[in-house]
Amino acid sequence: MVLFGFTRLSILSYSLSRLYRSVSMCKELKTRVLRLSAQSPDDPSSQPREWTEVLAVTFKALKAGQVVAVPTDTIYGLACVAQDSAAIARVYDIKGRNGDKPLAICVGEIQDIYRFCKVSVKEELLRDLLPGPVTLVLERSTTLNRDLNPFTKLIGVRIPDHPFMRRLCQMCGEPLALTSANVSSQTSTVAASEFEDLWPSLAVVVDGGPIADQSRLGSTVMDLSVCGRYRIIRPGCALSATVQILEGKYGLLEDPANQ
Secondary structure: OHHHHHHHHHHHHHHHHHHHHHHHHHHHHOOEEEEOOOOOOOOOOOOOHHHHHHHHHHHHHHHOOOOEEEEOOOOEEEEEEOOOHHHHHHHHHHHOOOOOOOOEEEOOOHHHHHHHEEOOOOHHHHHHHOOOOEEEEEEEOOOOOOOOOOOOOEEEEEOOOOHHHHHHHHHHOOOEEEEEOOOOOOOOOOOHHHHHHHHHHOOEEEEOOOOOOOOOOOOEEEEOOOOOEEEEEEOOOOHHHHHHHHHHHOOOEEOHHHO
16 A cells, blocks of 8 residues: 555656646747737838847747747748758647648748759749749658658648748748648637647747638648649649649649549
């Protein structure tokens, strides 16, 4: 009985110790919630200091290996540096995401896509779709972190049509791993308050206000890894317009497996 009592006490002490460490980590992280005005940064008279400060804080957190929440042109996302394997693992942990579900990458410029992907379509096609609410799935290059989606030779790449996200990627100079800001299997979020339960696990939450597109469908995901073909992976919010460009302007055919 004494041994049993000692064991129970030990288990209780261990549980309390883990809880204390968990709370301490949250306190140490000190999540910063930063409000971003809806004004366009393209207008010098309406932007400067606020955007500069938010970008600087978010950039610093990413470079320190932390996970941040950011607004995009479709839904809110969780982002980390794609070349940082530990940060990628944190994203999966925060979301409770199955390890065999891929993350996309986000870059700031069309030319960045060529660094991390093997592009099999015309550059004009890329420019017709990006920046925009579309994720293009291409074959990955050897430059991309092997620990990012190690189970597939493909990678989804985005350039969100959102000035804050584009500038953040340009500042980082490397791709950001990007996924929806929600617990896995739950509804996508279009306001920062909708994923408030995740805030303690994040270094920075950039609150850009409600997303204009309230459909919660996320980006349209198209596999363009096979020459002359496209495959719809997720219809998303821009399917019709995307298909019109792929078929009408570039003559791509839908993969028979989709039909």
